[in-house]
Amino acid sequence: MPRFASIASGSSGNSIYFGSDNTHILIDAGISNKRIEEGLKNLGLKVSDLSGVFITHEHSDHINGAGVIARKYDIPIYITPESYRAGASKLGEIDKSLLNFIDGDFILNDKVKVSPFDVMHD
Numbered sequence: 001m002p003r004f005a006s007i008a009s010g011s012s013g014n015s016i017y018f019g020s021d022n023t024h025i026l027i028d029a030g031i032s033n034k035r036i037e038e039g040l041k042n043l044g045l046k047v048s049d050l051s052g053v054f055i056t057h058e059h060s061d062h063i064n065g066a067g068v069i070a071r072k073y074d075i076p077i078y079i080t081p082e083s084y085r086a087g088a089s090k091l092g093e094i095d096k097s098l099l100n101f102i103d104g105d106f107i108l109n110d111k112v113k114v115s116p117f118d119v120m121h122d
Contacts, residue, residue, distance in 0.1 A: 007031070007039030013061050017043060023109045026053045029065035033072065036065055047073050051109055052100070055079040058087025067091035070098045078102050080116070 007015040013031035017024070017040065024045060029036060037047055053066050053075055063083075069075050071094060078100045079087075105115045 003043070005039075005043055007036060011061055013064065015039065015065070017045075019045075020111065023051045023112045024049045025108070025112070026050055026069075028056055028062040029053050029069055030059075030061040030063060031065050033065050033068045036069065047075065050075045052076045052078050054102075054114075055083055055087070058083040058090065060090055063087050063090045067094055070094045074098065076100050078114075 003017070003019050005017045007017055008031045009016075013035070014028045015031050015036055016027040018027060019025060026036065033047070040047055040049070047069060050069070050073070053069055055063050055066055055077060057063075066077055067090070070077050071092070074095075076098050077091070077094065079102060081101045081103070084099065084101065102114070102116050105113065107113055
């Protein structure tokens with residue numbers, strides 16, 4: 001059964017959880033790893049359960065915690081090449097094997113279809 005929960009939302013940081021029985025996705029990680037750990041714990045999950053972190057864009061309130069999660073837990077990051085170029089410094093040094101550049105539809109874990117699309121920010 002799919003679940004959707006806001007861990008944080010606002011100018012101080014954004015992070016949304018979306019998941020099913022076998023796939024667990026974090027959409028944005030603009031808050032600290034500690035706050036993400038607490039938010040996932042409230043959902044009965046651990047950061048190590050994540051299948052990936054999807055970054056919607058490079059603003060700090062969407063990306064600041066992603067690098068820590070990738071480094072600490074070997075969690076893949078999914079990001080567009082443009083957002084990566086603009087926000088790479090906010091991610092810090094990340095093993096290149098954890099970076100997945102989004103350039104169209106794809107299937108994650110043979111279960112979840114991801115269809116990226118452009119939207120205007122504000």
